[in-house]
Amino acid sequence: MSTIVDRHNLDFLLFDMFDLEKAHASGPFEGQDRELISQLLDTAQRIAEAEYLPTAASLDAVPPTFENGKAVMPAYVGRALKAYSDAGLSAQSFPVEFGGLGISHTVSMTVNGMFSAANIAIANYFLLTAAAARLLLAFGTEEQKSRYASHMIAGRWMGTMCLSEPQAGSSLADITTRADPAGDDAYHLRGTKIWISSGGHSMSENIVHLVLARLPDAPAGVKGISLFLVPQKRLNEAGEPGEDNNVTLIGLAHKMGQRGTTNCQLNFGEDGPSVGYLVGKPNQGLHAMFHMMNEARIGVGHVATMSGLVGYLYSLQYATQRLQGRRIGQKDPASPQIPLIEHVDIRRMLLAQKAAVEGALALCTYCALLVDEQKRAEEADQADLALLLEVLTPIVKSWPSEHCLEANKWAMQILGGAGYTSDHPLERLYRDNRLNHIYEGTYGIQGIDLLGRKVRLAEGRGLDLLLERIDATIAEAAHIPALSSHAAWLAEAVGWVKEATSAALAEPDLERSLANATLYLDATGTVVIGWLWLWQAIVAVRMEEGGAASKAFYEAKRAACDYFFRYQLPRAQIDLGLVKTLDDTCLATTPEQLRVA
Amino acid sequence: MSTIVDRHNLDFLLFDMFDLEKAHASGPFEGQDRELISQLLDTAQRIAEAEYLPTAASLDAVPPTFENGKAVMPAYVGRALKAYSDAGLSAQSFPVEFGGLGISHTVSMTVNGMFSAANIAIANYFLLTAAAARLLLAFGTEEQKSRYASHMIAGRWMGTMCLSEPQAGSSLADITTRADPAGDDAYHLRGTKIWISSGGHSMSENIVHLVLARLPDAPAGVKGISLFLVPQKRLNEAGEPGEDNNVTLIGLAHKMGQRGTTNCQLNFGEDGPSVGYLVGKPNQGLHAMFHMMNEARIGVGHVATMSGLVGYLYSLQYATQRLQGRRIGQKDPASPQIPLIEHVDIRRMLLAQKAAVEGALALCTYCALLVDEQKRAEEADQADLALLLEVLTPIVKSWPSEHCLEANKWAMQILGGAGYTSDHPLERLYRDNRLNHIYEGTYGIQGIDLLGRKVRLAEGRGLDLLLERIDATIAEAAHIPALSSHAAWLAEAVGWVKEATSAALAEPDLERSLANATLYLDATGTVVIGWLWLWQAIVAVRMEEGGAASKAFYEAKRAACDYFFRYQLPRAQIDLGLVKTLDDTCLATTPEQLRVA
Structure with missing residues (x-):
């Protein structure tokens, strides 16, 4: 058996549960049928097992080191990344007009999962590059797309996202990196960025940094943040990497894990101008x-x-x-x-x-x-x-x-x-x-995002839509004798979510309303996972009834569903109960009370 | 503030809650009053902060290495251990007749906690040595006590416990290390031991290994295991370490944490005889x-x-x-x-x-x-x-x-x-x-120990005694308005424990009875901790009523009690419910169902 993928389970999810063949029968992903998907997965699994898995332990043991202003790492990292892009995988989910393969996000995520499983420290380099390229395709100028993004899609160049600063970790409102106009469409960037994954190395011909910074006249806070493209090396007339752009690696963080992925402190504009270009509109970064x-x-x-x-x-x-x-x-x-x-x-x-x-x-x-x-x-x-x-x-x-x-x-x-x-x-x-x-x-920030913003958008329509879909699964399960009690449990759990949400939204004091937002996030997640387990169990029952082979596989699906419903789901009631009652244990405890002499 | 100890909280526990002064007013620990205890804690804190805390990060980063058959490590490890024994702390909890100070276990554990907090990787060496010395005092001959244990108590020699073998991790019934009689009271040990903490080094003049092994005529299983004392160096006529005893370091395990503590694979008797001595009776190891x-x-x-x-x-x-x-x-x-x-x-x-x-x-x-x-x-x-x-x-x-x-x-x-x-x-x-x-x-083994053995001893008297003590606290809290609802909750939780225990004990199929033993362990633990929080809250209320200063400290105690009762304790009901209903989700799932192709 492989330890990076359970292909049987992937097939179950993609084809039996989510019916990807039907989804790909027409529209933008037409023709991406089961055979093509399986071939892609085969290729990915082969490369991941040959080039990624064997080095995971050694890269962890001997991570990149900081030498003469560069992150130095074993040659096999670059080789593994090259194997990925040589197979065309760096291009898989991008539009054909930029050299992409136009593969659906569902399939490309699944394909990339093989590499994350085998060696996340290496996979991070192409995952971040793809994210940066997607951002350029969505907001960049045509020139930015052709001169920068296309090379990232081809796997020749890599990318980073530069958000955090020493004085502003999660609080982006407080970033201070400046971008001053420098003639034409250029800006000079100046500031320090931390926690920058996958920068600082020499494995690609260029690195494209996407940097949050402030224009000189920008308003304070999040409304004054713009996005800039800052290449590690400036492009010459031919569009090839040339002069150094003064993006300086100051040091590498020593992390507990994912150690093979560089985590950089970068200075912009310290040793000379770091030329950048605005991506999208000013203050809309x-x-x-x-x-x-x-x-x-x-x-x-x-x-x-x-x-x-x-x-x-x-x-x-x-x-x-x-x-x-x-x-x-x-x-x-x-x-x-x-x-x-x-x-x-x-x-x-x-x-x-x-x-x-x-x-x-x-x-x-x-x-x-x-x-x-x-x-x-x-x-x-x-x-x-x-x-x-x-x-x-x-x-x-x-x-x-x-x-x-x-x-x-x-x-x-x-x-x-x-x-x-x-x-x-x-x-x-x-x-x-x-x-x-x-x-x-962080978990806490996601909790505030969910309870403080997402379930309040459009009068709660997003949550309503989710609960409608859950209800549909419950209704289906209710007619299956083996799953009817699960259906009833999940219906009860949906009630906990509704009551907790109503109570939180009815509370006018926002701080109190969100005092248990992290619990809300976790417990609502548990209810959602319960839904997806009930759905899996339904499919398992149908497959068994349909006479599919691998009876044991479907029995195990139902056993895991049982486990989840009996051992995990009930915990959501406790947490959602605390949200519902607007429990103020944590809110009422003061910093002074917690002080230790 | 110190980051290795909260002295205020220690005082609260030792003196306000557990009334150590009263406990030490007479009997074997008479005279160990608050002043003496505070002095000991001062000394420990000073040494721990000066000699242990500063090297914790570097020892983790550069742990012991295996060189020429020895574990080599930074000199500060030996210096820190010497500072501990020079201050008399290696002797603290041992009887005076063997050079000990006769300090109570409660105090000595608290004192040692400073070192565990500051640098557990170093503290392990003396913690294991003390455990080995205690074993010798309990079961060794007078000669073993004076020739070996007394040097360990003085901090001159160290000790290890050698249990696991490659083919028998948790399953001690399957160990195969042999001990053959070799004239007089000596035996020759032969076998391989793994996971041996704190062996293999040269920081002490000798290392006393306590080794589980089998006599030639020993019955199979746990009833044929004997305990042997095997010194790293044999003692000469003067009782000083002399000839090498062929206990060979084969390698060091590379651990995720506690990295400064060696974790050895040791061979006994491979390169020549490893002479050992029986501790206690044959087959009673x-x-x-x-x-x-x-x-x-x-x-x-x-x-x-x-x-x-x-x-x-x-x-x-x-x-x-x-x-x-x-x-x-x-x-x-x-x-x-x-x-x-x-x-x-x-x-x-x-x-x-x-x-x-x-x-x-x-x-x-x-x-x-x-x-x-x-x-x-x-x-x-x-x-x-x-x-x-x-x-x-x-x-x-x-x-x-x-x-x-x-x-x-x-x-x-x-x-x-x-x-x-x-x-x-x-x-x-x-x-x-x-x-x-x-x-x-492991957690799983402890669960089986609790539900499979401990609550069944003497017709459940151990658990009855525990629940009686919990009931007494509940009764006290019931009369305190601020805590009366906590008292009611805890009484309910005690009911969960009782029902789960009864159901498990009534089930004749032992495997089914213990199918959720780990949950029982964890949830019963949660109820016990709930009890200790209610107790702490009672003391906090009494101290506040008594006009003690540091109102914030007592408020925080009550806030933590509230947190525990509202956020944690309810989870025990779910887990104990699964024990009570003898839930067979895990038992009924077969290895075949879980098999992945």
Whole structure:
């Protein structure tokens, strides 16, 4: 078995559950049929297993170092990235007119997942480059698209996103990097950026930095932030990288995980002018960033899910092979030891992982489908699809990053002491995954985004649309004897979400209304995952009824659904109850009370 | 403020809550009054802050290396250990006749906690040495005590515990290391041991290994395991370390955390005879080990708690100082940024940590008191105290290792991206703490110990005694208006424990009875911590009523109690409900169903 992908489960999700063939039967992704998708997945799996997986441990052990102003790293990182773009994969989800392959977001996310699973530290370089290129295609000038984005799509150049500054981590309103007009359409950028992933290296001919900065006359706060394109090397007449652009690597952060991805402190304009170009309109930089955030946040959730998946598959394999101990009640020491998986508590930890990982993967895939659906939909439906995705975005970013991290914890636990050592990949996955909880907006920020903004948009239509879809699944399950009680439980859980939402929205004091927003986020996510498990169980029942082979596969789907409904879903009631009652335990506790002498 | 100790909270626990002065007023610890204890704590804090804390990050970054058959490490490790024993601290809890100071276990655990907090990787060396010395004092011959243990107590020699083998991790029944009689009282040991903490180094004149092995005629399984003392260097006539004893370091495991503590694979008898001596009776080795396990397991819980404490104090300090963002609803970007702690979600993460850490510390301290109380008690009471401690042992080992790990997660989260880097100690603490969940018996093993053995001993008398003590606290709180609803909640929670226990014990199929034992362990632990929070809240109310200064300190205690009762305690109902209904989701799922092609 592969430890980076469960192809059977992918087929189940893509084709049996979400019917991708139907979705691709017409419209922009027409012709991307099951055969083509399978070929793409085959190619990705082959490259990921050959070029990414084998170096994951060593790159973690010997991450990039800061030498003479450059991040230096093993040559296999560049080779792996080249293998990806040589196979055309850097171009997969981009429009044909810019050299892309026009593959649907759903498929390309799934393809990229193989690489995230195998070696996220390397995959980050192309994931960030693609995000930057997408931003340029959405907001850049034609010249920016052809002179910069096209090379990123081809995999020749890479990209970064430069947001945070030392004095302003999550608080973008407080960034101070300046952009002063310098004639023609050029600006000179000046400032310091931190937490810049995938900068500072020499693996590509150029690096295109997308930088948030302020124009001289910009208003204070988030309304005065503009977006600039700042190349590492300026382009010459021929459009090739030439002169150095004074984007200086000051140092690399030493991270707990994802260690092979550089994390840079960059100075702009310190050693000479850093020439940049405005992307989009002045003072609209945050709007542009936010526009791309849905896909980026689905991406974080997906990366978290992939870490969880590898841990699950690896610990499952180990538990199947490793002999340890005897069945409870077996007192004869001469009897042979049994595989770990024969112990019920090991199976509990496997089911917990499966429920989290395959639930999270269903959510990521569903959100990617919504991205694609927007491109296919009639204009009348697009607003609704957008609102639905807005509500799901904080959830898909957050739920996997919390619960697939927990899954990685259980994967380690199954291996015992061995799981705590670098002899196995699990402690690395656990470290890697911990980041997803933090970047692209922390859990707390996502909570405020969901309860403070997303469920209030358009009079709550996004949440209504979500709950309607959940209700439809409940209605279907209610007619299936094996799932009718699950349907009733989920209906009850939907009630918890509604009551909590109403109570929070009815509270005029915004701080109090949002005092338990993180719990709301997590628990609403749990209800959503419960929905996707019920949906999976319905499909499993139908497939079994339809006489599909692999009975055990469908039974396991239903077992994981049971696990989730019995062991996880009830927790949402507690958290949503605290939201509903506007519990003020945390709000009422003062900083002075917490002070320690 | 210190980040390794909250002395105010220690005083509250030791003197206000547990009345250590009264406990030490007579009996074996007479004279260990508040002044003496405070002096000991002062000394420990001074050494821990001067010699342990400053090197924690660098030892983690550059852990011991395996060179020419030895573990090589920075000289400051040996210096720190010497500072500890030079101050007499290696002798603190041992009887005076062996050079000890006769300090109570409660105080000595608290003193050692400063070092665990500051640098667990170094503290492990003396913690393990003390555990080995205690085992020798309990089961060794007079000669073993004077020739070996006394040097360990003096801090001149160190010790290890050698249990696991490559083919037998948690399953000690399957160890194969042999001990063959070699004339007089000597044996020749032969076999391989893994996961041996704190061996392989040259920091002490000798290392005393306590090794589980089988005599030639030993029965199979756990009934054929004996305990042997195997010195790294054999003693000469003068009792000084002389000839090498062929205990060979084969390699060091590369661990996720606690990296400065060597983790050795050791060979015995490969390069020549490894001479050892029987400790205690033949085939009674596991009995001896288990005898010492209560204290060792309290120790693991305490170490986990200390990791949680440092994370809490550090993130509290950071949240107080770091300016970031604005209050919700404050739209003016020109208004100054506020400290992180002003955000309610940050306070939630602080309260979550405080509730876990100070709850866990109360539990560890309570268990240490029971160890001391056994030494003071009338013989008639000793059996009851022992049974109570038996029930609490799996809980005190496990609950802190799960929930203070979670606390470390929230500490990192408060710092955001910074918390993910080695610029701050939090990611290290999180890595260090992950081990506590695994060693000295995993969570799953502790669950089976609690539900499969401990609550069944003496017809459940241990659990009855625990619930009686909880009931007494409930009765007291019921009369305090501010706490009467907490009292009612806790009474309800005690009901969940009783019902779950009864149902599990009534189930004749042991595998089914124990199918959710880990949940039982965790949830019963949550109820116990709820009890200790209610107790703390009672003391806080009484202190406030008594006119004690530091009103804010007591208010914060009550806020943490509220947090625990509202946010954490209800979860126990879900888990105990699954135990009560003998839920078979995990039991019924087969290895075949989970198989991935």
